[in-house]
Amino acid sequence: MRRLVIALILACACKAQDYEFPSDFEFGVGTASYQIEGGWDDGGKGENIWDFVLHNNECFTADCSNADDACMSYYKMDDDFQMLEDLGVDFYRFSISWSRILPKGHIYEVNPEGVAYYHQLIDGLIERGIKPVVTMFHWDLPMQLHETGSWTNPRLVDSFVSYADLLFQEYGDKVFTWTTFNEPYQFCEWGYSTGLHAPAYAQNGIGGYLCGHTVLLAHAKTYRLYQESYKELYGGQGEIGITIHGAWREPVEPTDEDRAASDAALQFTFGWFANPIFSETGNYPTVMIETIEAKSNEENFRRSRLPSFTQEEIDLIKGTSDFLGLNYYNSYYCSADFDNSAVTVPSMTNDIGANCRGVAVSTESWGLRKLLKYIKTEYNNPKILITENGYGVNSAADSLDDCDRTNYFNSYLHTLLNSIYEDGVNVIGYTAWSLMDNFEWQSGYTRRYGLYHVDFTDPERPRTPKRSAFVYGNIISTRKIDRFFAPTSYEACIYTFPDEFEFGCATSSYQVEGAWDVDGKGENIWDYMTHTDPGVITDNNNGDIACNAYYKTEEDVELLENLGVDFYRFSLSWSRILPGGHANFTNPAGIDYYNGLIDALLAKGITPLVTLFHWDLPQPLQEIGGWTSPLLVDLFVDYAEVIFQRFGDRVKNWITFNEPYQICQEGYSEHNKAPLYTQDGIGGYLCAYTVLMAHAKTYEIYQSRYNSDKEGKMGITVHGIWSHPQDINSDADKEASESKLQAHFGIYLHPIYSEEGNFPPSFIERVDRLSAEEGFPWSRLPKFTQEEIDLLKGSADFLGFNHYATDLCYALSADETRRPSHEYDSGARCYKSDMWESAASSWVKVVPWGFRKLLHWIKEQYNNPEVVVTENGFSTFGNDVTDCRRINYYNVYLEALLQAIYEDGCKITKYTAWSFLDNFEWMDGYLEKFGLHSIDFNDPNRPRTAKMSSYVYNNIITTRKINRDFTPTGFDPCDFDVIPEMERP
Numbered sequence: 012m013r014r015l016v017i018a019l020i021l022a023c024a025c026k027a028q029d030y031e032f033p034s035d036f037e038f039g040v041g042t043a044s045y046q047i048e049g050g051w052d053d054g055g056k057g058e059n060i061w062d063f064v065l066h067n068n069e070c071f072t073a074d075c076s077n078a079d080d081a082c083m084s085y086y087k088m089d090d091d092f093q094m095l096e097d098l099g100v101d102f103y104r105f106s107i108s109w110s111r112i113l114p115k116g117h118i119y120e121v122n123p124e125g126v127a128y129y130h131q132l133i134d135g136l137i138e139r140g141i142k143p144v145v146t147m148f149h150w151d152l153p154m155q156l157h158e159t160g161s162w163t164n165p166r167l168v169d170s171f172v173s174y175a176d177l178l179f180q181e182y183g184d185k186v187f188t189w190t191t192f193n194e195p196y197q198f199c200e201w202g203y204s205t206g207l208h209a210p211a212y213a214q215n216g217i218g219g220y221l222c223g224h225t226v227l228l229a230h231a232k233t234y235r236l237y238q239e240s241y242k243e244l245y246g247g248q249g250e251i252g253i254t255i256h257g258a259w260r261e262p263v264e265p266t267d268e269d270r271a272a273s274d275a276a277l278q279f280t281f282g283w284f285a286n287p288i289f290s291e292t293g294n295y296p297t298v299m300i301e302t303i304e305a306k307s308n309e310e311n312f313r314r315s316r317l318p319s320f321t322q323e324e325i326d327l328i329k330g331t332s333d334f335l336g337l338n339y340y341n342s343y344y345c346s347a348d349f350d351n352s353a354v355t356v357p358s359m360t361n362d363i364g365a366n367c368r369g370v371a372v373s374t375e376s377w378g379l380r381k382l383l384k385y386i387k388t389e390y391n392n393p394k395i396l397i398t399e400n401g402y403g404v405n406s407a408a409d410s411l412d413d414c415d416r417t418n419y420f421n422s423y424l425h426t427l428l429n430s431i432y433e434d435g436v437n438v439i440g441y442t443a444w445s446l447m448d449n450f451e452w453q454s455g456y457t458r459r460y461g462l463y464h465v466d467f468t469d470p471e472r473p474r475t476p477k478r479s480a481f482v483y484g485n486i487i488s489t490r491k492i493d494r495f496f497a498p499t500s501y502e503a504c505i506y507t508f509p510d511e512f513e514f515g516c517a518t519s520s521y522q523v524e525g526a527w528d529v530d531g532k533g534e535n536i537w538d539y540m541t542h543t544d545p546g547v548i549t550d551n552n553n554g555d556i557a558c559n560a561y562y563k564t565e566e567d568v569e570l571l572e573n574l575g576v577d578f579y580r581f582s583l584s585w586s587r588i589l590p591g592g593h594a595n596f597t598n599p600a601g602i603d604y605y606n607g608l609i610d611a612l613l614a615k616g617i618t619p620l621v622t623l624f625h626w627d628l629p630q631p632l633q634e635i636g637g638w639t640s641p642l643l644v645d646l647f648v649d650y651a652e653v654i655f656q657r658f659g660d661r662v663k664n665w666i667t668f669n670e671p672y673q674i675c676q677e678g679y680s681e682h683n684k685a686p687l688y689t690q691d692g693i694g695g696y697l698c699a700y701t702v703l704m705a706h707a708k709t710y711e712i713y714q715s716r717y718n719s720d721k722e723g724k725m726g727i728t729v730h731g732i733w734s735h736p737q738d739i740n741s742d743a744d745k746e747a748s749e750s751k752l753q754a755h756f757g758i759y760l761h762p763i764y765s766e767e768g769n770f771p772p773s774f775i776e777r778v779d780r781l782s783a784e785e786g787f788p789w790s791r792l793p794k795f796t797q798e799e800i801d802l803l804k805g806s807a808d809f810l811g812f813n814h815y816a817t818d819l820c821y822a823l824s825a826d827e828t829r830r831p832s833h834e835y836d837s838g839a840r841c842y843k844s845d846m847w848e849s850a851a852s853s854w855v856k857v858v859p860w861g862f863r864k865l866l867h868w869i870k871e872q873y874n875n876p877e878v879v880v881t882e883n884g885f886s887t888f889g890n891d892v893t894d895c896r897r898i899n900y901y902n903v904y905l906e907a908l909l910q911a912i913y914e915d916g917c918k919i920t921k922y923t924a925w926s927f928l929d930n931f932e933w934m935d936g937y938l939e940k941f942g943l944h945s946i947d948f949n950d951p952n953r954p955r956t957a958k959m960s961s962y963v964y965n966n967i968i969t970t971r972k973i974n975r976d977f978t979p980t981g982f983d984p985c986d987f988d989v990i991p992e993m994e995r996p
């Protein structure tokens with residue numbers, strides 16, 4: 012074979028997904044005065060509530076520390092500038108210490124040294140081309156103001172406004188991005204309700220709400236002051252906003268109760284401040300007003316614990332932000348299952364009435380995308396600046412090689428790109444928290460968030476960049492995320508597969524067994540078709556001998572053992588077990604063969620994962636109508652019962668059907684699989700009905716009669732192609748992509764895995780309508796009865812998912828296709844981009860991000876079911892065992908799968924490589940080869956040779972991670988940057 016080396020970088024295959032940050036998008040890092048400055052009583056600074064609380068409590072923080080010195084940033088401005096320059100940030104978000112400028116809090120005594128300190132900081136930033144983004148209040152309230160009532164006193168509004176006025180006068184000509192407050196929920200609720208933060212008051216259910224009320228008014232008046240007196244004065248470009256902490260709340264179950272509980276949690280924690288400022292109606296969220304009022308009543312308060320705004324105040328607050336500053340760290344699952352006996356009454360926790368817990372893996376970034384989408388819809392697409400996002404690690408566990416933090420940033424920034432490009436959310440910038448390790452409030456110095464490590468035992472407080480600092484710097488300079496970027500002297504960071512995750516590989520009976528008419532086996536539709544019409548197969552071949560696996564149990568199990576797989580997925584040949592298709596005669600030799608295979612696997616500790624039907628229907632059953640006839644439902648259940656009786660004692664993992672789309676659409680509508688029928692828009696749907704009902708009845712009978720120990724698990728395997736809009740900005744293309752997914756994938760999944768059951772409603776509607784238009788007296792899509800819908804719903808313990816590639820889709824017009832047709836019913840035309848690297852099979856392309864997107868889609872559509880990837884693989888031509896392109900495919904697809912687990916929170920428990928062996932590839936005969944092992948099909952003995960990919964797969968299984976540089980002994984390293992061109996033999 013001629014080998015052309017073409018200069019196509021493999022990574023380019025992901026182009027469509029590798030969004031770049033828009034050119035005007037800005038990156039920054041954040042800090043806060045009290046957390047870094049130190050110099051607590053130096054340079055004329057006054058005492059603040061944190062100084063006071065930490066000086067007057069022996070041990071308020073986790074390590075009994077305070078921030079008297081913190082990072083000593085008050086003395087180390089040049090060091091801080093250096094870090095900011097090295098990172099290459101566009102802006103630096105820091106806060107001004109109120110008591111450094113106004114030691115007594117009130118405006119009557121200004122501290123010139125404090126004022127000068129911030130002038131120096133701001134000027135130094137501007138000289139270096141770094142924009143100052145200034146927080147006016149980041150929790151360090153001057154002590155005197157605390158003693159006159161603190162934030163619970165509405166009179167503090169005026170004190171804050173006069174402080175703000177001074178800041179605008181001093182710095183307004185050079186600071187053009189301001190935020191009034193950082194995270195009012197946190198300092199109000201923790202400072203005045205739970206006592207977790209200074210001033211450590213615990214007026215639960217009362218103090219926090221009073222504080223929030225003052226803060227909202229102080230914010231609004233400050234905003235108005237800036238608009239009226241300073242904005243024009245300073246050239247009109249200045250913007251002023253507020254920073255709110257947000258955490259998405261996802262219902263545990265998609266029930267009305269859990270949804271309501273999640274929404275309440277979101278409104279109390281985020282809507283509390285977002286709604287009065289950003290909503291059209293203004294005021295607190297209705298659920299807060301109503302709940303707190305009702306609970307206050309029950310608790311015998313004379314008035315609601317939540318203060319109310321006058322209409323004038325509502326109007327004053329509404330719209331007072333040029334952007335929304337959002338701090339985001341993690342997401343929560345919430346349910347209505349709330350035990351109020353375990354909480355303080357009154358309290359906000361009790362007012363919310365939801366049971367929330369954080370997501371287990373904090374790299375899971377999907378919640379940010381949901382919250383951004385929510386903000387867009389709810390608050391009319393405001394401008395958003397992410398003012399904080401970062402990853403905290405216990406000091407003892409944190410290291411300069413902080414892969415966990417690096418993965419966190421990669422994950423969240425990836426999600427942010429999706430929010431920007433796919434959801435059209437108006438995010439203008441991103442702030443990593445934090446520039447350096449610092450004083451982490453009640454955790455003291457026991458938690459680190461920094462891109463730079465700070466040694467707090469050294470009086471010089473030296474700063475050292477962590478891996479994440481280099482990675483973040485690389486994202487800023489390249490404006491995109493490169494998961495495999497590794498700074499000098501570091502390896503790339505990768506995820507490892509969870510301990511309980513299992514690996515396997517797969518085959519199917521007709522593709523490997525051979526022995527087509529041996530020992531009493533009956534004829535199936537593939538035997539019949541390939542014998543009567545050999546020309547339909549590309550190489551005029553058939554599965555008569557195939558890999559001869561029927562005779563090679565021992566050898567194959569040994570190869571599986573070498574591979575190190577946890578399980579082997581294979582299918583049973585119906586006509587080897589029931590030669591005539593009916594259960595009136597069971598072929599003992601067929602039973603013996605499978606017993607031998609199952610026992611040999613179990614003896615080696617390999618779990619059998621058995622597919623009941625992988626396309627080789629007994630020919631006699633085709634002759635009574637095949638899968639288009641509902642009679643097949645009971646005949647399939649009969650067959651399945653024979654299987655359960657004979658093998659169910661040892662086999663506990665079952666797949667009823669492999670790829671109903673291929674059985675039905677390709678077999679009965681598209682002339683692309685046996686029996687090669689062409690009833691487009693009709694045959695495929697009749698078949699779908701039968702197959703789905705056969706699945707559901709089999710599941711029911713298995714559960715009720717054969718799974719008494721409840722160890723057995725059963726699912727169905729559906730082939731899914733990610734449908735991506737051809738033009739991401741076109742609503743029509745987006746709609747077409749979704750419609751295609753429902754028609755191709757959802758048609759088999761929705762009846763089983765969705766909450767409401769039945770075929771996807773949009774698809775039913777469309778086929779019913781088109782059938783009527785076409786003059787059919789009935790819909791071409793069969794109807795399930797309510798009883799059938801209920802039987803199907805939930806009839807699986809996991810979702811089997813085969814995946815190979817991605818499509819680009821656009822809306823299909825009526826004159827572009829024939830009718831009736833499944834394509835027209837799906838409303839989309841889909842194709843594969845020439846940009847993508849192709850396998851030998853034209854339907855396989857290297858598009859790993861599509862795999863991840865489809866896994867995420869499954870999670871969203873069907874409430875995060877357990878997913879078993881039952882097939883995934885890459886085809887080549889010829890017998891070259893140095894199969895670098897296959898290795899690359901496995902590496903990048905498994906990498907995408909890890910991201911789906913860790914970043915998207917998908918519940919994926921198993922992965923199956925297709926295929927264990929090169930085999931009979933259906934209509935393409937022996938030309939297109941998917942195997943981890945090569946077979947010489949010219950040798951009657953069908954000898955097997957392990958390909959390089961089988962060693963790489965074994966290495967992944969044993970090390971539980973992807974190592975692109977792994978080269979098995981005896982092979983030359985792969986150069987993944989160049990794709991050797993393949994030629995069709």
Ligand SMILES: *[C@@H]1O[C@H](CO)[C@@H](O)[C@H](O)[C@H]1NC(C)=O
Pocket residue numbers: 591593595596
């Ligand atoms: C089983 O039933 C089929 C269909 O009626 C029949 O053709 C076949 O001869 C029967 N086989 C045996 C062994 O009875």
